[in-house]
Amino acid sequence: MRYIAFADNLLKGRGLIDYDQYRLLVFPPLFPLVIAGLSFVTRADVFLVGWYLNIILWGINLFLSGVFFRQVFNDTPIYFYLSLFILFLFPSALYMHTSILTEPLFLTCALLLFFAGSEYIQTRSWRMYGVMIVLGIVASLLRWAGMSHIVVAVLVTLWAWRDNLRAALLHAAGLGILSALPVAAWIYFHNYLPTGTLWGISSAGNVFVIENILQAWRKMFFWFVPYRPISPEGKWDAVIFLVFVLLFLLVINHKPAWQAWSRAYRQPLVLTATLFALVSFVSTALMAQTKDHRALLSDRYYALLFPSVLTILFLTFHHLIRPHLRFSVRQINAGLVIVVLLWSALPVNRLVKYIRVSLRDGEAAYNLYNFRKYHQSELIAYARTILEKEPQAILYSNLPAPVWFFTRHLMTYLIPKNEHWSWDDFKQQMAGWPYEKAGYILWFHDDPFRIFYTPSDLYRIAEIYPVYQAADGVIYYVSPRP
Numbered sequence: 001m002r003y004i005a006f007a008d009n010l011l012k013g014r015g016l017i018d019y020d021q022y023r024l025l026v027f028p029p030l031f032p033l034v035i036a037g038l039s040f041v042t043r044a045d046v047f048l049v050g051w052y053l054n055i056i057l058w059g060i061n062l063f064l065s066g067v068f069f070r071q072v073f074n075d076t077p078i079y080f081y082l083s084l085f086i087l088f089l090f091p092s093a094l095y096m097h098t099s100i101l102t103e104p105l106f107l108t109c110a111l112l113l114f115f116a117g118s119e120y121i122q123t124r125s126w127r128m129y130g131v132m133i134v135l136g137i138v139a140s141l142l143r144w145a146g147m148s149h150i151v152v153a154v155l156v157t158l159w160a161w162r163d164n165l166r167a168a169l170l171h172a173a174g175l176g177i178l179s180a181l182p183v184a185a186w187i188y189f190h191n192y193l194p195t196g197t198l199w200g201i202s203s204a205g206n207v208f209v210i211e212n213i214l215q216a217w218r219k220m221f222f223w224f225v226p227y228r229p230i231s232p233e234g235k236w237d238a239v240i241f242l243v244f245v246l247l248f249l250l251v252i253n254h255k256p257a258w259q260a261w262s263r264a265y266r267q268p269l270v271l272t273a274t275l276f277a278l279v280s281f282v283s284t285a286l287m288a289q290t291k292d293h294r295a296l297l298s299d300r301y302y303a304l305l306f307p308s309v310l311t312i313l314f315l316t317f318h319h320l321i322r323p324h325l326r327f328s329v330r331q332i333n334a335g336l337v338i339v340v341l342l343w344s345a346l347p348v349n350r351l352v353k354y355i356r357v358s359l360r361d362g363e364a365a366y367n368l369y370n371f372r373k374y375h376q377s378e379l380i381a382y383a384r385t386i387l388e389k390e391p392q393a394i395l396y397s398n399l400p401a402p403v404w405f406f407t408r409h410l411m412t413y414l415i416p417k418n419e420h421w422s423w424d425d426f427k428q429q430m431a432g433w434p435y436e437k438a439g440y441i442l443w444f445h446d447d448p449f450r451i452f453y454t455p456s457d458l459y460r461i462a463e464i465y466p467v468y469q470a471a472d473g474v475i476y477y478v479s480p481r482p
Contacts, residue, residue, distance in 0.1 A: 001369060001401045003100055004046040006032035008408065011039060011046070019404035020411045025191055025199055028183060030141035031102045047405075050100035057104035058097035062088065064111040065307050071118075071269055072311055078333045079314040082340050086310060089347040091354060092223070092303035095365035098358075102143050103300045109139045110276055110304060113149055117156040117272035124160050129175065132156070136179030141186065144199060145301075148283045150179040152276045159271065212285040212293070214239070219299040220309065226346060227296065234296075249320050261319040270311060277308035297365065369402035378470035379442050380406045386440060386475075394439025396478070398452045403442055412437055414452040423460065426453075430461050438479035445473050 005019040010032065016024040024032070039049045066084050073079035087093065096103045113135050120128035132153040139146030154172045161168035187198055214235045221238035231237055265274055284301045293301070325332055354365065362371040374380060380403060386393055387409055397403045400411035415430060441464070443455055455476050458464050463482075468475040 001100075001405060002026075003032050003102070004035060004050050005401075005404060007036035007039060007046040007050075009410075010036045014410075020400050020413045022413070023195075025195065025197065027102070027143060027199075028141045028146075028186060029190075030138065031105065034105070035100075047100070051098075054097050054100060054104045057108055058093070061093075061097075061104060061107050061111065064108065068111060068114055068269070068273070068307055069310075072267070072273075073314065076314075076318065078336060079318070082336060083307075083310045083314065085340065085344075087306065089344055089351070090223070090303070090306055091347050091350045092297075092299050093306065094351065095297070095354070096300045096303055098363050099366035101300060101366060103304060106139060106142055106146065107304050109135050109142070109146070109149060110280075111307070113139075113152065113276065114269060114272045117153065117275075118268035120156060121160045121268035121271070129157075129171070133175055133179050136175070137182050140180065140183040145280070145283055145287065147180065147183065148276070148279045150176055151279050151283075152272065153179065155275050155279070156272055206289045206291060207287065208290040209285050211235075211290050212288050215290070215294060216281065216285065216302050217242070219296060219302055220305075222296060223299075223306075224343070224346075249316075252324055253320050257320055257323065261315065264315045264319060270315070273308045273311055277305045277312075280305060300366065369399075369405055373446075373472070374402045374406060377402070377406075377472050379444060379468075379473045379475060382468050382470060382475060383407055383409075383440070383442055394434075394437050395442060396434075396439060397442040397444070398447045398449075399442075399444045412439065414441070415458070416451050417453055426457070427461055432480050433458075433461055434478055435480060439477070440467070441476040441478050443473050443476060 002018055006016050006024055006029075009015065009017050016029060016032065018024070035046050035050050035053070038044075038053065039046045042049065065087055069080045069083040073083065113132065116128045116131040116135060119125065120132060136146075136150040136153050139149035154176045157172040157175050158168045161171055191198055217238035218234050221241060222234065227234065229237055231240070265271060281302075288301060292298070322332060327335070360372070362375075383395065383403060384407055387407060394412050395403060395407075395409055396412050396414045398414060400413070403409075404411050412434075415433065418426070421429065441455060441458075455464055455474070458478065462478050462480060464476050464478045466474050467477050
């Protein structure tokens with residue numbers, strides 16, 4: 001929602017501000033700028049532009065993934081076909097492409113980086129050097145995690161020049177500096193100088209690296225198996241499984257098999273994709289706000305790694321398991337096809353449930369507000385009536401995003417709860433609120449966040465009374481006390 005709000009306000013000449021009139025700090029500017037630019041050119045609403053953009057990117061990313069798998073598995077076409085089939089059925093890929101998120105364009109940049117990095121390792125061409133710089137700039141201006149693209153490109157450059165340490169350091173340093181310069185300039189001039197903060201929020205105390213790692217493995221593990229956890233919340237299931245698999249592979253394989261397996265990862269394309277997966281995994285573990293990503297289906301950060309994960313799985317099977325199977329090539333390939341077809345019942349079942357719920361209520365993955373209940377909200381309908389009579393009315397809400405989405409009227413921020421304040425502190429600090437901004441509070445009964453002081457709390461400091469009672473909430477009028 002914030003992406004299209006920034007884009008909409010930019011097009012209306014208000015600058016890069018959110019639906020609640022806060023400046024753009026929490027993420028880089030590129031995605032809202034892309035949406036605003038396309039909306040300006042097509043004259044289409046920013047919501048439709050963002051939606052169609054990501055649907056188009058789904059097709060592009062499927063195509064690029066197919067090219068990637070074709071090149072990686074050029075000598076084993078069966079892995080190419082199965083990888084593409086699995087990716088096509090991968091529910092998380094559909095989820096992130098049917099919402100307005102940065103991940104689809106970020107994935108496009110990642111796939112292009114695989115090809116550019118691979119060619120650079122083989123040719124050390126200035127053209128691919130420039131392409132990696134451009135991709136690093138785009139990715140880092142798309143998401144803060146996009147700086148992982150720069151790290152991968154630096155590592156690729158070091159590897160490409162590994163026979164000449166001085167050249168390796170010079171080329172890697174040049175690439176890193178040029179790639180990071182635009183996002184560094186944005187952070188310093190747009191964020192830090194005016195506000196004193198790098199990106200608006202502090203992650204201190206909200207990032208638990210070990211839990212992030214366990215959650216990542218848990219989510220990736222349940223991509224491939226039904227959710228039947230044997231440990232609390234299934235957090236240790238993947239670890240237990242990986243330990244058993246590793247022990248099994250260590251027992252059945254000798255040094256030559258492991259050497260062949262490791263050589264496969266030195267193929268330029270595989271190396272770049274694996275470096276991307278490792279760097280992205282580590283950066284996500286170090287940066288992700290743990291409490292926001294505990295839900296099993298909140299896996300869009302890790303879904304970006306799916307092409308790399310499939311590559312690792314098939315290479316492991318090919319070098320460490322397949323040599324021990326006493327069957328013909330044709331029989332093994334037929335067995336793989338049967339296993340994948342049987343497994344496909346799992347993602348197909350998930351996709352059917354997702355589509356059924358989405359058709360009934362609205363997109364059911366990362367969509368928070370474009371739901372039937374908000375389309376039919378009596379509270380929002382009455383807010384439109386207010387705005388018809390008072391176009392300049394000031395609106396507050398405990399759920400400002402859906403109100404803005406359905407009215408396109410800028411919201412004013414309510415008072416967020418402060419756990420360090422006593423009621424006396426609250427009265428003292430907020431005396432005179434809402435100051436010169438008397439207006440209407442749209443208070444929804446169903447509030448999953450509960451981050452604002454309630455109307456009864458606000459009554460301690462302001463004049464507040466109900467003006468409309470709806471099935472889904474109450475509209476109050478609030479003004480400062482005389």
